[in-house]
Amino acid sequence: MTRPITKTVNVPVADGDGERYTLKMGPQHPATHGVLRVDLELDGETIIKCSPHVGYLHRGFDKIAENRTYAQSLILTDRLDYIAAMANNVGYCVAVEKLLGISVPLRAKYIRTIVCEMSRIASHLLWLATHALDIGAMTVFLYCFREREVLLDLFEELCGARLTFSYPRIGGVRQDVTKNFVDVLQRFVADFPMHIEEYETLIDTNRIWLKRTVGIGVLSASEALELGLTGACLRGSGVDYDIRKHRPYDAYDLVDFEVPISDDGDIYARYRCRMEELHQSGRIIQQCIDQLPPGSIISEDAPDLVMPLHGQRKVEAGSSSYGTGLIRLLEEKEHFPVGDIYVSTEVPKGELGFYFISDGSGRPYRMHMRSPSFIHISALPALAEGSMIADLIANIGTLDVVLGECDR
Amino acid sequence: MESMEIAEKLQDHFSEEVLDICDFHGQVGVVVKRERIVDILRWLRDSPEIKMDHFMDLCGVDNKKRQGKNLLRLEVVYNLYSIPLRHSIRIRAQVPENDASIDTSTDLWCGASWHERECYDLMGISFNDHPNMRRVLLPDDWSGHPLRKEYPLKGREEWSGLEKLKHKVVKLQEFGLSDGTLRTKAERSQTKGNEKS
Secondary structure, three states, X not given: OOOOOOOOOOOOOOOOOOOEEEEEEOOOOHHXXXXXXXXXXEEOOEEEEEEEEOOOOOOOHHHHHHOOOOOOOHHHHHOOOOOOHHHHHHHHHHHHHHHXXXXXXXXXXXXXXXXXXXXXXXXXXXXXXXXXXHHOOHHHHHHHHHHHHHHHHHHHHHHOOOOOXXXXXXXEEOOOOOHHHHHHHHHHHHHHHHHHHHHHHHHOOOHHHHHHHOOOOOOOHHHHHHOOOOOHHHHOOOOOOOHHHHOOOOOOOOOOOOOOOOOOOOXXXXXXXXXXXHHHHHHHHHHHHHHOXXXXXXXXXXXXXXXXHHOOXXXXXXXXXXXXXXXXXXXXXXXXXXXXXXXXXXXXXXXXXXXXXXXXXXXXXXXXXXXXXXXXXXXXXXXHOOOEHHHHHHHHHHHOOOHHHHHO | OOHHHHHHHHHHHOOOOEEEEEEEOOEEEEEEOXXXXXXXXXXXHHOOOOOOOEEEEEEEEEOOOOOOOOOOOEEEEXXXXXXXXXXXXXXXXXXXXXXXXXXXXXXXXXXXXXXXXXXXXHHOOEEEOOOOXXXXXXXXXXXXXXXOOOOOOOOOOOOOOHHHHHXXXXXXXXXXXXXXXXXXXXXXXXXXXXXXX
């Protein structure tokens, strides 16, 4: 027997002159995707003032990197955006290669493009899963993790790690891809559009999803630019800025892909941009597999892989970046120019930039990381102030932040 | 436009301010004085043929152990990029040690706010007229600025709030150890249920 509804309850609505109170959300709140604390000043359920607090994961990477050689700092970049660590590794390697003037063999470029796009898919899947979960769509979470698992297994086959890869090397990659890897990836890419369709049927025209996302967190193109947003957050506002097109690195100028842009600037627009990016990533991987040239996977100039004990250079799974290679890296000072350089790459979250100052000593005089999540969180007040507290969760999700990258 | 051209135009326009132009791997850095930094940035942003609309990066540098003419103790590096015109430039503003401050660029790009807070936090360069000049990554009561060259890698001391935090943890443990034994979650909820009934 169903219980009849006996009475309706009037929920008081904020009228702007109610009593204000402050609420500290986090740092352990599950919807903040890490250790983010947001201090809210509320009037009823309306956010009057929102101030994010970060730094709980600060490890001082800039300072640590100053005291290490270039090859040693690679592992720090794994710990930035741990959801897409591969893209961070590649970003770091591209920057150091540009600084030291190392040219990468074509095969390595293609392999790095493949792993970059794989990590973009893995990151976007995790974003979609948690973003949908925050808003209340539980099923998408399970579907996304099903596909993400395939990618993580592939990464494991490639380099033995599922989270912190350190697979790319300055001057190439550590290991060649296996035939099985290519076959499984090929199958995955062939099936992937079908899976994207699966997610889309769940939420694309879902009434609750639309109510929670359409017209919420709207940013115009000029606002988004002024806030310093990058990646899908900027493209969702209609600015055509993708570093893969603007300043191509690795094999991005050799493959054909489109940059999805939307003019609406709300949460739904950013969601659509990322979903389209999934399609494009699949396309890029397919082209890379088709075009994958034979040849060497590590540059002859790559300083960190010189292993004299083996007679000639060997690239093995067990070869760490420590050891003889490092000593030579320190001794041979002609490798290192004096100057400064800023190189950025398009990681799943946005623009990850590395600014190096080299004084010719073999260790960076100064290394600065421009992490997209740090800037995105600083834009949270612009999105959230004046909206309802429930929309704050959606706004944090749409910015796609990882606190490890934010705090460095 | 080539970065070098922009640098030369900047030099024509602000001949008093520009100290040096350096080129490395095709990236051009302009060393400037700090006094009119906001004017320089505004000119770069608003000139129709330059149009630096994307504030890529800002970071502080300690020049203590670096040789070079025109370099003061500290430096603020701005990396700008033009999305429609696809060119970039780097501005390096020199800041003296005895008065480590520079004007804020948040009026031009509000996204610069946290970049500047980070620069203050880690490098100790304060930004005049910044709306919220506080530490961002380190605790508010931290002493010193870690990215200065004289700051030791392992830090100077424990954070002053650590003792307080440890005390708090001990206190919290006491709640779980009421009768001297550590109980599991299931046991705790069981006793809770008994108390209620």
